[in-house]
């Protein structure tokens with residue numbers, strides 16, 4: 001992926017919580033890129049900062065947390081979003097529907113707002129620099145970038161019908177009469193596979209199943225035809241069959257609209273099924289990012305290897321036992337020096353990994369890992385130092 005293909009680029013993002021007990025460095029130097037029109041899955045054990053990274057993008061981090069450093073660049077550089085808009089116009093005239101990735105089939109011109117947003121002198125907007133309560137970020141949130149959360153029931157108000165909530169959400173961002181918004185709501189509910197949308201519009205959320213509520217939330221998220229949908233473990237609260245249906249729905253919608261998707265999950269099976277790229281997070285940093293096949297077949301970071309060793313994989317053989325990752329993710333208040341993964345790492349180098357923050361090493365155009373094992377200069381220097389101190393010991 002070239003720089004110009006990135007819809008969202010996060011650089012050195014730090015989001016900290018300022019507690020009486022100390023500073024929780026929930027996100028502590030995240031770098032990642034989301035390409036236009038692709039699905040990027042973010043994985044990692046509980047507490048490693050996946051949700052807070054997503055919330056930081058949208059300015060939804062609650063006090064006492066806040067973004068303290070870094071950039072969240074929105075809108076592709078070098079006019080790529082504008083190119084996508086132009087391609088979109090071409091796609092509308094072409095007989096074939098738009099393809100997965102890059103451009104989008106949008107009967108309503110959903111990229112228009114990104115184009116306006118990207119028409120800054122730099123071509124991109126730094127979301128980290130915007131006032132979290134300001135108009136600008138509110139305009140982008142739920143308009144260009146939408147989010148679907150874990151708990152659909154908690155995201156919908158039990159006091160209002162689906163129709164109330166949908167029409168209100170639609171009218172916040174689009175100039176429509178109540179009647180038009182109602183009709184649009186019905187269209188959206190059928191699009192997310194709700195069989196009797198008129199009936200569902202009149203229901204209260206507590207009258208619907210968890211899966212139906214999540215479909216309603218997805219319909220609301222799609223109402224503005226976002227360029228990016230962030231889905232934060234959208235199926236965790238649902239039973240297995242419903243989980244599979246919701247994931248299929250998201251994949252279909254993504255292919256249909258060409259929106260990019262940032263999908264946060266613990267489930268590596270889902271990652272294998274839907275991801276174009278994978279971001280692996282550990283204790284507030286991205287330890288590896290790459291194309292899904294590379295990550296699964298040639299993982300570089302010891303943490304990625306350990307995660308993959310802990311799940312059943314086709315071809316591994318039934319007799320080979322699964323290995324759990326030893327130890328636990330440390331609390332961010334108790335962050336180890338050097339590489340945060342070193343106390344649990346089978347490949348850690350004493351005197352190096354426990355003291356030197358690991359560099360982010362670019363391993364290919366779309367591939368990077370944050371680990372000293374891929375930085376020959378550091379390894380050589382460490383080996384020289386070791387040899388030097390061994391020599392002194394003998395003298």
Ligand SMILES: Nc1ncnc2c1ncn2[C@@H]1O[C@H](COP(=O)(O)OP(=O)(O)OP(=O)(O)O)[C@@H](O)[C@H]1O
Nearest residue numbers: 017024026045046047048049050051052053065332
């Ligand atoms: N309001 C808060 N106050 C203090 N610390 C917080 C707060 N919210 C999150 N954190 C801390 O930030 C860290 C990252 O949390 P986050 O929710 O992003 O993890 P996660 O990777 O999404 O985990 P999970 O997979 O369990 O959702 C955790 O250590 C968490 O305890």
